[in-house]
Amino acid sequence: xxxxxxxxxxxxxxxxxxxxxxxxxxxxxxxxxxxxxxxxxxxxxxxxxxxxxxxxxxxxxxxxxxxxxxxxxxxxxxxxxxxxxxxxxxxxxxxxxxxxxxxxxxxxxxxxxxxxxxxxxxxxxxxxxxxxxxxxxxxxxxxxxxxxxxxxxxxxxxxxxxxxxxxxxxxxxxxxxxxxxxxxxxxxxxxxxxxxxxxxxxxxxxxxxxxxxxxxxxxxxxxxx
Numbered sequence: 001x002x003x004x005x006x007x008x009x010x011x012x013x014x015x016x017x018x019x020x021x022x023x024x025x026x027x028x029x030x031x032x033x034x035x036x037x038x039x040x041x042x043x044x045x046x047x048x049x050x051x052x053x054x055x056x057x058x059x060x061x062x063x064x065x066x067x068x069x070x071x072x073x074x075x076x077x078x079x080x081x082x083x084x085x086x087x088x089x090x091x092x093x094x095x096x097x098x099x100x101x102x103x104x105x106x107x108x109x110x111x112x113x114x115x116x117x118x119x120x121x122x123x124x125x126x127x128x129x130x131x132x133x134x135x136x137x138x139x140x141x142x143x144x145x146x147x148x149x150x151x152x153x154x155x156x157x158x159x160x161x162x163x164x165x166x167x168x169x170x171x172x173x174x175x176x177x178x179x180x181x182x183x184x185x186x187x188x189x190x191x192x193x194x195x196x197x198x199x200x201x202x203x204x205x206x207x208x209x210x211x212x213x214x215x216x217x218x219x220x221x222x223x224x225x
Contacts, residue, residue, distance in 0.1 A: 002101040003071050004211065005128075006119070006219060007043055008032040011054055014097035014125050017046055017170040018177075019052040024056065034218040035102075037211040038071040041114075041140060045127075046094040047177050049136050057094065058145035061133055073147040074133050075166060075190055088131035090183045093176050096128040096148055100219065101165060102208055105199075117208045119219045120201040124195065127173040128165045129190060149190060166193040 011028055024145035028043070036042050041056035062069045063084050078085045100121030106113045132146035133155055152163040172189050175181045206215040 003038050004208070005036045005042065005098040006034050006100045006102075006121075007036060007097065008034055008099050008216070008219070009014055009097075009125055012042065014043065014045065014127075015052075015054055017125060018095065018127070019054075021052045032216070034214050034216060035208055035211050038069075039142075042096060042098075044094050044096055044130065044132075044146065045177060046132075047090070047179055048094070048132075048134065050179070054142070057132055057134055058140045058142055059096075059148075060142045061131075061145040061147045062142045063133065064143050069142065070147045072150045072163070072165075074163070075151040076153065078131070078149060078190065079187055084133075085131060088133060089187060091131040091179075092146075093117070093179075093186060094130040094132050094146060095168075095173050095177055096130045096146070098119055098126050098128060100126065102204070104209075108113075116224065117204050117206065118198050118201050119204045119208075119221075121219075122167070122198055122200075126167040126194070127170060128166075129168055129176055129193075137207075151193060163165070165195075166190050167198075168193060 038060045041058055044055060044057045046053050060071055061071050073085055078089060100119055103118050103120060104115040105113050105118060129149040130146045134144040138144040149166040150163040151166055168189060172192055176186055176189055201222040204219060205222050208218045
């Protein structure tokens with residue numbers, strides 16, 4: 001996962017599949033976003049406050065005192081209880097709703113070969129498993145940011161990348177963010193991400209390589225040549 005997601009649906013489209021209390025819906029002043037990079041604040045869903053919450057958290061986690069900035073949390077490291085994920089699995093499970101994500105495929109060999117961006121999506125909203133260091137009262141910054149769980153063992157799609165985000169079906173995503181759901185059972189959910197045949201993909205315009213490109217046509221298919 002190269003670290004760009006799309007959130008083009010309205011908040012209700014995400015929340016109604018996860019929360020029973022729809023009173024948390026808000027009019028998002030940012031509107032739809034077609035090219036969201038790490039270091040920004042995408043919409044997230046969680047129950048870290050003890051109630052259903054729809055908010056914006058910081059995408060990139062750098063634990064205090066660490067020099068490493070983490071946008072993704074590798075599934076094998078999470079399952080092994082590696083630092084810093086063990087604590088976050090117990091107390092920092094969130095969902096990152098999205099309509100899809102981008103990957104880049106090399107058009108030749110060598111490190112300088114040009115790359116073509118692809119947009120990968122499902123039939124509806126996706127719910128990426130995320131882990132955050134944020135707690136109520138904290139600043140929403142990289143010291144309290146989040147990473148998206150990725151499964152490197154599954155292999156990529158269209159030979160684009162060797163990892164993909166763990167996208168949980170809504171009926172499992174609900175349990176992922178339930179603070180009363182046992183940690184071990186939550187870890188087991190990460191084996192149940194949507195399979196490859198749940199996704200479609202197509203090449204998109206090269207302009208999406210610049211995260212400032214936010215026009216709706218960012219996700220439109222283009223000629224792969």
